[in-house]
Amino acid sequence: MRADRAVETIQREMTTFARRARASAGRLHPELSLVSYTLLGHLEEQEGCRATDLAAHYALDKSTVSRQVAALERADLIERRPDPEDHRVQVLHLTAAGRRILAQVTENRQAAFRERLADWPEEDLTRFAAYLERYNTWPGGTEDGG
Amino acid sequence: MRADRAVETIQREMTTFARRARASAGRLHPELSLVSYTLLGHLEEQEGCRATDLAAHYALDKSTVSRQVAALERADLIERRPDPEDHRVQVLHLTAAGRRILAQVTENRQAAFRERLADWPEEDLTRFAAYLERYNTWPGGTEDGG
DNA sequence: CTACCTGAGTTGTACTCTGCAACAACCAGG
DNA sequence: CCTGGTTGTTGCAGAGTACAACTCAGGTAG
Numbered sequence: 001m002r003a004d005r006a007v008e009t010i011q012r013e014m015t016t017f018a019r020r021a022r023a024s025a026g027r028l029h030p031e032l033s034l035v036s037y038t039l040l041g042h043l044e045e046q047e048g049c050r051a052t053d054l055a056a057h058y059a060l061d062k063s064t065v066s067r068q069v070a071a072l073e074r075a076d077l078i079e080r081r082p083d084p085e086d087h088r089v090q091v092l093h094l095t096a097a098g099r100r101i102l103a104q105v106t107e108n109r110q111a112a113f114r115e116r117l118a119d120w121p122e123e124d125l126t127r128f129a130a131y132l133e134r135y136n137t138w139p140g141g142t143e144d145g146g
Numbered sequence: 147m148r149a150d151r152a153v154e155t156i157q158r159e160m161t162t163f164a165r166r167a168r169a170s171a172g173r174l175h176p177e178l179s180l181v182s183y184t185l186l187g188h189l190e191e192q193e194g195c196r197a198t199d200l201a202a203h204y205a206l207d208k209s210t211v212s213r214q215v216a217a218l219e220r221a222d223l224i225e226r227r228p229d230p231e232d233h234r235v236q237v238l239h240l241t242a243a244g245r246r247i248l249a250q251v252t253e254n255r256q257a258a259f260r261e262r263l264a265d266w267p268e269e270d271l272t273r274f275a276a277y278l279e280r281y282n283t284w285p286g287g288t289e290d291g292g
Numbered sequence: 293c294t295a296c297c298t299g300a301g302t303t304g305t306a307c308t309c310t311g312c313a314a315c316a317a318c319c320a321g322g
Numbered sequence: 323c324c325t326g327g328t329t330g331t332t333g334c335a336g337a338g339t340a341c342a343a344c345t346c347a348g349g350t351a352g
Contacts (some may be wrong), residue, residue, distance in 0.1 A: 003262075004272035011252075011259040014185070014302050017160060018167030019184045023205035035309075038165045052329065058162075058167035066331055068309085088318045088329040103280070106157075108148035113157040114150075116281065125152035128277040131270065132159035135262065138331085168310085181338070198300060212302055214338085234300045234347045275325050 028112055029105040039068055040102045043078060048093040077101060161251040174258055185214055186248045194239045224246060
């Protein structure tokens, strides 16, 4: 069945991509690890969120996130704000410096992807983007298949 | 420009996927790390290759590959064969056990992807697969953007 | 043949990322 | 108040990784 072949290819290619991701992140932005980048990105997108939310979204242990957050705070890229509603919670926000670094790193990544996708027709780009979004959106969360 | 938005989405979604990959590998096949899986997969695909080739293909340091290979050999999943042409080289091959484990893990991954893609029309699957293959195929090698 | 350079692979070292377990602080329901 | 669940931190251990220094084998120049 052709669908099975396609799924196999998708599995293989996505895996290959994932395997190369760390190295290319190190090349594109040595100053910000892949995990730091994704956490900052989520913070910008969400306009502040809790460490627990980050852990859930990226399937990381809360201790891992805790340490990452501590490092990002030491680097003055994010700040913690106490939540008046719930004193257990600290809401994380990007600092101005964090926003700046994130923008710069995003531009670096963007440029690499643009170069790689330079000769793609616009229609293919939008379709590919839509497929990826659809793939990553999993009803009920992020706990599988990524 | 719509193409820029699409590239941005592609960058973001591929990054999210990569970020989740390690965790999902741990869930889908605790017995074989993502890197081990990809190395074994490459070995099967290539029907044997050198450690250096693996390093180049996945943008890993040769020392990293050396250790991974040593571990896989200890686990009897691969074997080293001396190259009669060049005594510096050891050609790596899957063992029967390696082939078996690889097949089983691949099936696990396949199943997860199948589930995730269950409600996709076949046409979308084949198109998505083609896009991914096209993206990962980079003229001149594997040294960027992945 | 010797000398030198290059390529394959190993080992020492150090660092980062990660998860699990134990813990403290806080919240919500009886 | 006590119990149980949630948020986050810390101690600990293990995996993955890179870089540098090394060995060994091939190739090339003299």
